[in-house]
Amino acid sequence: MHARAVQAAGRPSLAERRKEALRFEIAAEAVRLFAEHGVTGTTGEQIARAVGISSRTLWRHFPSKESCVLPLLSAGLDFAVAQLRHWPADMGLLDFVSRSLRAGELPAVAPVILDLIRMTTSDPALRAVWLQAHDDALPVLAQLLAERSGGSADDLRTKVHAATINGALRAASEDFARRYAQEPGAAGSEIATCLLVALRAASEGLPY
Structure with missing residues (x-):
């Protein structure tokens, strides 16, 4: 009940906070790789590997490597x-x-x-x-x-x-x-x- 009340009050759920944290981690690794190898020289698979997630998970969050x-x-x-x-x-x-x-x-x-x-x-x-x-x-x-x-x-x-x-x-x-x-x-x-x-x-x- 407390969790539902907190969520109803506008605070993101734990799952949403974890999702947001992962998106920012993906973004930071994408920038690092873009700076090192260039955008064209970086693949989505490399970004996923740097974060420690599967490519499938990456594409579930972002439609392209640039959008990361x-x-x-x-x-x-x-x-x-x-x-x-x-x-x-x-x-x-x-x-x-x-x-x-x-x-x-x-x-x-x-x-x-x-x-x-x-x-x-x-x-x-x-x-x-x-x-x-x-x-x-x-x-x-x-x-x-x-x-x-x-x-x-x-x-x-x-x-x-x-x-x-x-x-x-x-x-x-x-x-x-x-x-x-x-x-x-x-x-x-x-x-x-x-x-x-x-x-x-x-x-x-x-x-x-």
Whole structure:
């Protein structure tokens, strides 16, 4: 009964947590192998072997070797969306982000994620997975903005605003990964700078 109550309250079940942990382990090994051998030089069987699972299990979780990295690419977006859910109704976006960043410095980003984001800029297949992660986040952002404004997530204006925030998050991530390629210990202050610059540019609108 307790397990059912916890699950009903929104906490993932033990099986779901184990599944998620395995997906992240697969993603980390995939990035390591991609970095060592290239994407084309790596097979799904090699990724499965590195994790210690069968190829059948791997393909049960992911449809392609490139999609194995999706959990790592989605993690940052999931974090950003979770933070935006605490955005006060009487506060502008830039003020909220600035306040949030001052309240607690972001942790250093794992080098494996920076390696992966850099690879997405040169490998078409990984680029497609990176763009998929952002595309998956779009309706979530649109719904969040719609709830805030009292409008509809299907409204074109809402969709454009969601796409603008989404694009700013992607541009900030790529800029951070490029600028701090040789600094694996880059911390939250550097991430915050990239994020605020991107969101400020988005909030300015089109000056053309």
